[in-house]
Amino acid sequence: MTKLLHVNSSPRGESSKSLAIAQAFNDAYQARHSELKVDAWNLYQEPLPNYATNAAAAKMAAFGHKKMTPEQEMEWARCEIVYDRFVEADEYLFNVPMWNHGVPYLLKQWIDIITQPGWVFGFHPEQGYQGLVKGKRAFVIYTSGVYQAGGRPGFGADFHAEFFNDWLRFIGITNVTDLYYAGYDLLSPEQAAVAYKATQARAQELASFW
Numbered sequence: 001m002t003k004l005l006h007v008n009s010s011p012r013g014e015s016s017k018s019l020a021i022a023q024a025f026n027d028a029y030q031a032r033h034s035e036l037k038v039d040a041w042n043l044y045q046e047p048l049p050n051y052a053t054n055a056a057a058a059k060m061a062a063f064g065h066k067k068m069t070p071e072q073e074m075e076w077a078r079c080e081i082v083y084d085r086f087v088e089a090d091e092y093l094f095n096v097p098m099w100n101h102g103v104p105y106l107l108k109q110w111i112d113i114i115t116q117p118g119w120v121f122g123f124h125p126e127q128g129y130q131g132l133v134k135g136k137r138a139f140v141i142y143t144s145g146v147y148q149a150g151g152r153p154g155f156g157a158d159f160h161a162e163f164f165n166d167w168l169r170f171i172g173i174t175n176v177t178d179l180y181y182a183g184y185d186l187l188s189p190e191q192a193a194v195a196y197k198a199t200q201a202r203a204q205e206l207a208s209f210w
């Protein structure tokens with residue numbers, strides 16, 4: 001049985017464009033794969049562990065092969081629960097809105113929790129990082145309200161799709177399909193409505209041969 005993990009990083013529920021496009025993809029994909037098991041992870045409804053002093057110290061201890069204090073071990077174990085849920089999936093679906101040119105802070109927190117040495121990456125002093133999450137694939141929906149790729153500098157920059165796609169590659173997920181809805185929601189609602197419909201249709205189409 002294939003397990004698909006859907007990580008929703010928009011808190012906007014029924015107003016969320018990225019979630020609606022992800023659902024269009026998911027419905028079409030599930031229609032083709034009746035055996036698929038979907039784990040839906042809404043980052044706003046299931047609180048993540050805080051990632052602060054002891055968690056950061058635990059990471060540095062793990063990286064330097066040092067012994068952790070009991071407090072650090074406790075934080076490390078909390079992070080491992082989040083990592084276990086991530087790594088047990090075979091496939092990933094992410095919907096990622098642009099927030100202030102980057103990704104929403106809870107998605108970044110989720111990334112900081114699971115991106116640990118020995119879990120999702122290894123490090124070699126000469127060769128650098130190696131991704132450890134092998135044989136998996138991801139489908140990612142990006143949305144923005146103003147920014148468009150190739151747009152004028154005054155309309156923002158991409159530390160969003162660039163960052164998240166790079167993180168996927170860094171941890172070893174190189175089979176990535178992404179779909180970008182840059183609808184000018186805030187500037188041209190008519191243009192946005194057309195682009196939104198087209199992106200939903202494209203998501204369904206991609207689901208038929210993903």
Ligand SMILES: Cc1cc2nc3c(=O)[nH]c(=O)nc-3n(C[C@H](O)[C@H](O)[C@H](O)COP(=O)(O)O)c2cc1C
Pocket residue numbers: 010011012015016017018019096097098099100101102143144145146147148156185
């Ligand atoms: C907190 C916040 C920050 C945002 N920052 C940007 C931004 O930097 N650039 C941009 O183009 N759109 C920005 N937007 C607009 C959203 O990216 C856009 O509305 C997108 O469709 C949101 O995805 P969602 O509908 O799935 O929530 C921002 C929206 C919010 C709520």
